[in-house]
Amino acid sequence: MQKSLLIDPAKCTSCLQCEMACSLEHTGAFNPARSRIKIFEFEHGAQAIPYTCTQCAEAWCLHACPVEALTRNPETGAVELNESTCVGCKVCTVACPFGTINYVPETGKVAKCDLCGGDPKCAEACPTDAIVYVDAGWTGYDRMRDWAVRTHAEPRT
Amino acid sequence: MGWQKKILRVNLTAGTAASEPLNMEWAHEYLGERGLATKYLYEEMDPTADPMGPDNILIFATGPLTGTMASTSGRYAVVTKGPLTHAIACSNSGGKFGAELKYAGYDLMIVEGRSPEPVYLHIVDDEVEILPAEEIWGTTVWHTEEHLKAKHQNPLLKVASIGVAGESGVRYACIVNDLHRAAGRSGVGAVMGSKNLKAVAVHGTRGVTVKDPKAFMQAVRETHAMLADNSGRKGLTELGTNDMIDSMQEFGGLPTENFHKVQFDGVGKINPGAMQATGPEGHRNLITNKACFGCTIACGRIAHINKTHFTIVNRPEYRHASGGLEYETAYAFGPLLCIDDIDALTYAAFVSNEHGYDPISFGGTLAAAMELYEMGVIGKDDTDGVELKFGNAEALTIMAEKTGKYEGFGKILGLGSKLMCEKYGHPEIAMHVKGQEFAGYDSRALQGMGLGFVTSNRGACHLKHDVFAEDMEDQTGKGKAKPCKDSQDKIAMIDSTGLCLFTTCAWDVPEFRRQIAAACEGDDWTEERLIEIGERVWNVERMYNLKAGLTAADDTLPQRLLEDPAPSGTAKGKVSDLPQMLPEYYEYRGWTSDGEPTTQTLQRLGLK
Numbered sequence: 151m152q153k154s155l156l157i158d159p160a161k162c163t164s165c166l167q168c169e170m171a172c173s174l175e176h177t178g179a180f181n182p183a184r185s186r187i188k189i190f191e192f193e194h195g196a197q198a199i200p201y202t203c204t205q206c207a208e209a210w211c212l213h214a215c216p217v218e219a220l221t222r223n224p225e226t227g228a229v230e231l232n233e234s235t236c237v238g239c240k241v242c243t244v245a246c247p248f249g250t251i252n253y254v255p256e257t258g259k260v261a262k263c264d265l266c267g268g269d270p271k272c273a274e275a276c277p278t279d280a281i282v283y284v285d286a287g288w289t290g291y292d293r294m295r296d297w298a299v300r301t302h303a304e305p306r307t
Numbered sequence: 308m309g310w311q312k313k314i315l316r317v318n319l320t321a322g323t324a325a326s327e328p329l330n331m332e333w334a335h336e337y338l339g340e341r342g343l344a345t346k347y348l349y350e351e352m353d354p355t356a357d358p359m360g361p362d363n364i365l366i367f368a369t370g371p372l373t374g375t376m377a378s379t380s381g382r383y384a385v386v387t388k389g390p391l392t393h394a395i396a397c398s399n400s401g402g403k404f405g406a407e408l409k410y411a412g413y414d415l416m417i418v419e420g421r422s423p424e425p426v427y428l429h430i431v432d433d434e435v436e437i438l439p440a441e442e443i444w445g446t447t448v449w450h451t452e453e454h455l456k457a458k459h460q461n462p463l464l465k466v467a468s469i470g471v472a473g474e475s476g477v478r479y480a481c482i483v484n485d486l487h488r489a490a491g492r493s494g495v496g497a498v499m500g501s502k503n504l505k506a507v508a509v510h511g512t513r514g515v516t517v518k519d520p521k522a523f524m525q526a527v528r529e530t531h532a533m534l535a536d537n538s539g540r541k542g543l544t545e546l547g548t549n550d551m552i553d554s555m556q557e558f559g560g561l562p563t564e565n566f567h568k569v570q571f572d573g574v575g576k577i578n579p580g581a582m583q584a585t586g587p588e589g590h591r592n593l594i595t596n597k598a599c600f601g602c603t604i605a606c607g608r609i610a611h612i613n614k615t616h617f618t619i620v621n622r623p624e625y626r627h628a629s630g631g632l633e634y635e636t637a638y639a640f641g642p643l644l645c646i647d648d649i650d651a652l653t654y655a656a657f658v659s660n661e662h663g664y665d666p667i668s669f670g671g672t673l674a675a676a677m678e679l680y681e682m683g684v685i686g687k688d689d690t691d692g693v694e695l696k697f698g699n700a701e702a703l704t705i706m707a708e709k710t711g712k713y714e715g716f717g718k719i720l721g722l723g724s725k726l727m728c729e730k731y732g733h734p735e736i737a738m739h740v741k742g743q744e745f746a747g748y749d750s751r752a753l754q755g756m757g758l759g760f761v762t763s764n765r766g767a768c769h770l771k772h773d774v775f776a777e778d779m780e781d782q783t784g785k786g787k788a789k790p791c792k793d794s795q796d797k798i799a800m801i802d803s804t805g806l807c808l809f810t811t812c813a814w815d816v817p818e819f820r821r822q823i824a825a826a827c828e829g830d831d832w833t834e835e836r837l838i839e840i841g842e843r844v845w846n847v848e849r850m851y852n853l854k855a856g857l858t859a860a861d862d863t864l865p866q867r868l869l870e871d872p873a874p875s876g877t878a879k880g881k882v883s884d885l886p887q888m889l890p891e892y893y894e895y896r897g898w899t900s901d902g903e904p905t906t907q908t909l910q911r912l913g914l915k
Contacts, residue, residue: 163596163597163598163602164597164598165598165599165600165601165602165603165605166403166406166600166601167376167601167603167858170374170375170376170601171376173514174520174524177514178516179513179515180374180375180376180514180515180516180517181512181513181514181515182406182410183410183463183510183511183514183515184512184514191626193627193629194486194609194627194628194629194630195486195487195597195607195609195628196594196595196609196611196627196628198597246816248848256512259895265385275376275760277378277531277535277603278605304437
């Protein structure tokens with residue numbers, strides 16, 4: 151079963167544990183500047199919204215890459231970067247409509263979310279379940295249930 | 308590992324900024340943050356120097372766990388000589404600035420001298436610029452942060468700055484970071500202003516590593532789980548620190564009407580229940596809770612003011628959300644002034660953040676001014692025509708603005724209660740220790756807390772000791788010296804790690820030890836060593852104060868708490884037992900009866 155990150159901004163407190171976990175997994179250091187998931191705060195922190203790659207089925211970045219450094223992991227569904235193939239041309243960063251693939255000056259390559267090979271560290275680190283890793287076909291399940299309960303009628307007797 | 312092993316030293320007189328290696332011997336003896344900054348201050352600055360003069364130094368310090376996944380890892384401390392107390396000032400803050408400074412590669416930043424013109428620091432890793440601040444001098448903290456992010460086209464900048472209060476030398480001005488977190492107490496913002504330093508804007512990309520990542524992450528997972536399951540943590544998350552206002556009301560330890568009373572009838576209108584209630588107009592004060600960097604507690608409150616309230620009815624610029632009421636602000640603007648208007652309190656809280664001053668000391672000073680007004684010592688001629696009576700919410704909001712903008716009677720309030728009351732010939736009205744106003748706990752009802760207020764090295768402060776459980780159990784001073792001293796040492800250690808004191812709802816020394824041992828080089832991180840570090844820090848702070856000219860005579864409470872019995876509550880009829888507690892405390896500390904560390908004590912701590 152493919153899984154997907156499910157993000158609920160209403161639960162996010164902007165603690166940045168996810169950014170630290172992401173950077174630790176990918177760079178070996180706690181370093182939010184190198185995180186592939188970012189928290190955006192609005193109105194003095196009244197809203198905090200995590201955002202990262204959604205792993206598009208028709209991925210603009212993947213199609214744009216001239217050296218085929220971006221490939222689909224069939225197990226996780228993630229678009230992954232082969233760093234040794236990447237030439238740092240940045241065409242993918244132009245192609246991505248969402249801005250979630252970015253150039254890293256320190257490495258001369260791009261970086262994007264790869265779902266940590268199927269064990270995303272951001273979701274593991276999130277203390278409030280604002281980021282969870284669920285069945286990719288049912289990311290709407292909880293919201294559907296919330297609406298379902300509103301239509302709840304008395305049980306038939 | 309843990310430490311970045313690097314200091315940024317800025318000399319504003321010379322206009323220079325350069326990095327240098329961290330003194331690792333000191334790092335092992337003082338950890339970081341509060342402790343390490345105290346050591347640097349003690350070694351580098353003349354304690355008798357004018358706190359507002361160029362010879363004072365201002366230290367921003369992170370800890371070895373700042374910027375790691377340890378919960379609450381966003382803390383940094385500002386250590387300097389304080390203008391409110393003329394003693395060592397040590398104020399720590401959360402938000403995101405501290406971790407960013409560490410990510411830029413620095414454990415500490417030491418600011419020396421005084422710039423001839425207003426400047427700000429722009430730091431991106433190794434690139435450090437001292438830039439003119441004329442565009443932002445005279446503007447608010449909120450404007451400064453927005454302006455610097457836009458000017459440098461860098462939304463990732465984290466900004467710590469002062470408002471007009473700090474520029475003008477309001478003695479309890481603070482340094483505000485991330486809009487509504489602050490190194491709040493003892494006037495560290497006034498010191499920054501005296502140096503003509505408006506702001507520090509930093510972005511860091513260097514990252515932080517730990518000695519043993521596997522062991523560290525194992526410790527992190529387990530300590531996170533301890534917090535997640537803890538009922539005290541849940542209370543902080545759901546209700547915020549203002550939950551304390553109901554406890555203090557019930558106990559009778561809630562300073563009210565400038566300490567004439569210990570309970571306040573209006574508590575139900577300003578407590579967490581009131582913050583979460585939806586009013587008849589559909590307005591709810593609380594919007595959400597918010598975390599500082601790395602924090603899995605998230606006690607911060609984000610609130611907004613009812614748009615029909617008199618403070619903002621014609622001022623749409625205040626209709627946005629911002630940092631709401633925490634316990635100390637609710638106490639200092641509420642019971643202490645007998646005001647139960649939650650929107651007025653929230654507005655004053657916004658203004659204190661926007662202009663950068665400590666709400667506790669401001670509330671304490673305004674309470675004293677209200678008492679002077681009701682005594683007839685000052686009148687409308689002094690107060691710009693404002694009827695400065697207890698219970699007047701409008702007076703609070705007007706004076707909050709005047710103090711922030713340093714206008715009219717706000718300039719007098721900016722002196723702090725001690726100097727203001729001396730000026731009017733009534734020093735007995737000022738409720739303070741060493742010049743710093745009290746946090747929201749009455750020393751007659753909470754005896755150990757009172758001893759902590761008295762012996763705190765930065766003046767009256769509730770965050771440097773924890774005798775709460777003992778005080779709840781027993782309303783006398785008996786047996787309070789030991790838990791006071793022991794908790795002071797423990798907290799001095801915690802304040803030196805880069806983590807937040809509030810984790811102690813679930814953690815004790817073993818949890819801190821485990822995380823420090825996995826993060827920091829060296830293999831001899833025992834609990835005993837950590838506690839000894841805390842005790843060492845405490846004693847160096849004390850030695851600094853003694854050299855600055857403070858004596859045992861400064862270790863005292865206002866007459867009101869020593870002579871006037873508590874009028875109600877659990878401690879009805881009681882005064883502070885300080886005369887019994889203090890000698891016992893000195894002895895337990897290994898100090899002389901004059902409050903000076905003995906040679907033996909100093910030798911034991913490696914200080915002689």
